[in-house]
Amino acid sequence: MVRIDKSSFNIEHIANSGQCFRWQRITQNKYAFVANGQYTEIMTDKNDILLSCSPSYFEGFLKDYFDLSTDYFSIKSNADKEDAYLQNAIQNFGDITILHQNLWEVIVSFIISQRKSIPAIQSCIEKICEKFGKEIAALSFEGKNITAHDFPTAEALYDAPIMEIQECGVGYRDKYIKAAAEWYLSTPKEMITKESVKEIFGVGNKVASCIGLFGLHDLSCCPIDVWMQRIIDIRYDGNMPDWMNSKYAGIYQQYVFMYERSFH
DNA sequence: GCCCAGGCGTCCC
DNA sequence: GGGACGCATGGG
Numbered sequence: 001m002v003r004i005d006k007s008s009f010n011i012e013h014i015a016n017s018g019q020c021f022r023w024q025r026i027t028q029n030k031y032a033f034v035a036n037g038q039y040t041e042i043m044t045d046k047n048d049i050l051l052s053c054s055p056s057y058f059e060g061f062l063k064d065y066f067d068l069s070t071d072y073f074s075i076k077s078n079a080d081k082e083d084a085y086l087q088n089a090i091q092n093f094g095d096i097t098i099l100h101q102n103l104w105e106v107i108v109s110f111i112i113s114q115r116k117s118i119p120a121i122q123s124c125i126e127k128i129c130e131k132f133g134k135e136i137a138a139l140s141f142e143g144k145n146i147t148a149h150d151f152p153t154a155e156a157l158y159d160a161p162i163m164e165i166q167e168c169g170v171g172y173r174d175k176y177i178k179a180a181a182e183w184y185l186s187t188p189k190e191m192i193t194k195e196s197v198k199e200i201f202g203v204g205n206k207v208a209s210c211i212g213l214f215g216l217h218d219l220s221c222c223p224i225d226v227w228m229q230r231i232i233d234i235r236y237d238g239n240m241p242d243w244m245n246s247k248y249a250g251i252y253q254q255y256v257f258m259y260e261r262s263f264h
Numbered sequence: 265g266c267c268c269a270g271g272c273g274t275c276c277c
Numbered sequence: 278g279g280g281a282c283g284c285a286t287g288g289g
Contacts, residue, residue: 018270019270110270113270113271114269114270114271114272115268115269115270115272115284115285115286116269116270116271116286116287116288117268117269117270117289118270119269119287119288119289120286120287120288121269121270123287124286124287166285169285169286169287170285170286171284171285171286171287172272172283172284172285172286173272173285174285176272201272201273202271202272203272204271204272204273205271205272206270206271206272207270207271207272210270223270224270225270225271226268226269226270226271227270228270257270261270
């Protein structure tokens with residue numbers, strides 16, 4: 001078990017942020033997620049956060065996954081003080097970090113995300129993992145045996161019959177997923193950029209921007225989805241605010257995304 | 265049943 | 278370059 005300082009981030013906000021789809025609530029203050037081929041439980045305990053893993057796993061993977069080395073405090077302090085809407089978003093959701101997720105998982109997840117609600121995306125991805133992902137075993141905080149499924153590899157989805165992918169509720173995106181697997185397996189890793197992912201059939205500007213932000217950790221990426229468009233139209237009177245073109249646009253976008261959704 | 269969801273490809277101008 | 282349209286499916 002690992003105990004860390006809570007002040008850096010809010011697990012409930014991260015779980016509901018729409019950047020990751022495999023964080024599931026177990027109880028009031030406890031979540032579980034699968035990342036890096038491992039099942040981990042995470043919970044709040046007074047002023048700390050507890051993790052159901054070894055210290056070496058935390059140092060070797062989770063510390064980076066949670067993006068604990070980025071200085072979010074200064075990024076938030078540098079946000080435009082004149083922009084009341086952005087400041088309110090930071091006040092309410094500024095405890096979200098941008099996770100370092102697996103690139104392949106992000107590509108597939110955001111291909112699926114198009115024209116789907118977040119709960120629908122989550123259940124869809126869970127079905128894909130159960131069907132094509134390797135089974136993994138782990139222990140809960142209480143020492144109970146847990147079985148979960150890793151996110152499927154590109155090879156697994158490349159080999160999967162398209163009908164079986166379709167059975168996971170992906171709808172017309174089945175062919176996009178196949179195309180992504182083929183592209184990913186045939187493209188050298190160092191050639192993958194927020195621009196080059198648009199070569200994938202089914203990946204446009206918005207999904208590419210999400211891949212850049214969540215999969216490549218390019219914090220300047222600012223995905224313009226229906227919510228951002230609504231915010232530009234309603235909160236900024238049709239004019240794109242400066243922060244959307246700033247170095248840390250992706251982080252501010254995340255806070256604003258959550259803030260605006262909290263009103264609906 | 266109805267509406268909409270962290271869009272995209274295609275067609276047309 | 279931009280606007281209209283169809284798209285599979287599931288949650289609320």
